[in-house]
Amino acid sequence: MAVDREQFKQLLKDKGLKVTTQRLLVLEALAACPDRHLAAEEIYEMVKADYPEIGLATVYRTIQILLELHLIDRINLDDGFVRYEIGNVGMGTAKHHHHHLICMNCGKVNSFEDDLLEELEEKITRTTGFHVIDHEVKLYGYCAECGGKID
Amino acid sequence: MAVDREQFKQLLKDKGLKVTTQRLLVLEALAACPDRHLAAEEIYEMVKADYPEIGLATVYRTIQILLELHLIDRINLDDGFVRYEIGNVGMGTAKHHHHHLICMNCGKVNSFEDDLLEELEEKITRTTGFHVIDHEVKLYGYCAECGGKID
DNA sequence: ATGTCTGCAAAGTTTTTGCAGTAAT
C-alpha cells in the first residue's frame, strides 16, 4: 500500500534529487516495518546491516526528504526519540490516519484505524473557522494484556 | 480552576517534599498562562523576572514534580521543545482535556474543548480491549486568519 | 539538627551542520 521503489525514484528525480542506495535503503527499512515506529537510530541500525558504511547523518537527512515528500509521518511517543512510520497512501490524496494506543504499563504501541474524527474536524471548522488538514491522536491507557492486572 | 497555592503546598507536604519559593513560582508561572504552552526555558525566563537567582535545572526538576502530581500536562508541538500547561482540574478526578489546533502557516496554537472522543474511546475498548485513560489530540491545519490566504 | 533543595557547571542525548571527498546524472 505504501509507495513502491519506482514511484520513489521518480519523486526524487522530479525534485532534482539524486537516487542513491542510501535513500532507497532508508525508505525500505521504513516500508519493512509498517507497524513499528522507528527512531532514526533504529533505521540507522537496520540499514547498516545491509550497508555498513552509511552514516547516521545521512539517515537524518533522508528522513527530512521523506517527510517533505509526505512518504512518512512523524510521531512522538514521548520516549525521547522522534519516530517515523511509512504513510499508508501512495500519492497523498487520501488521509486515512490511524491512532496510536500507548500502553502505560508495558509501553507497547498499537494502532487503531478510525474515521471518527471527521465529525470532530467538521465541528471545529464550523465553530472556530480553523480548517483541519491532518491530525495526530495518542491514546494512553492499558492494553488488553495489562488491563486485567490493573483493574 | 487550577490548583491553588494552598492545595499545592499540601500536596508537597504529603509527599514529604519541601515548600520552596522556586516551586511556588514555577507553578504560578504556569497558572498565569493557562492558554500558552510553556517550554522549560520560557518558564525559567518568567520566574527569573521575580526571582533572578533561580537556575534552569530547578525549573526542570520542578516540572518533574508537577507532572508526577498531575498538576500539569506535557505536550509536544514538534518545535524542538517539550511544553507544559496547567491542568484544568484540581484533584485529578475529572479529565476534561482539550485539543490543540496548530496552524501550519503562522504556527499559532489554539485550544478546543470537546468530549467527542468519549465515543471513540468506548469504541476502542469495545473492539480492542484497550482501556483508554487519557488522550492527546493535535489537529494541524490553517487558522481562521491564515485560512483565507491559502484556500 | 537533618535532610532536602538549589545553583552552577559538567555531562548526556538527540539532531544538525561544515567540509573534503565520492557518487549520480
Place this chain on the structure above:
DNA sequence: ATTACTGCAAAAACTTTGCAGACAT
C-alpha cells in the same frame, strides 16, 4: 563535467546529573 550526496567529526540544542553550600522543617 557538474552538481548533489555522503561520511566523519564537530557543533548545536535541549535536558539531566553531581556536588557543595543553602534552605525548609
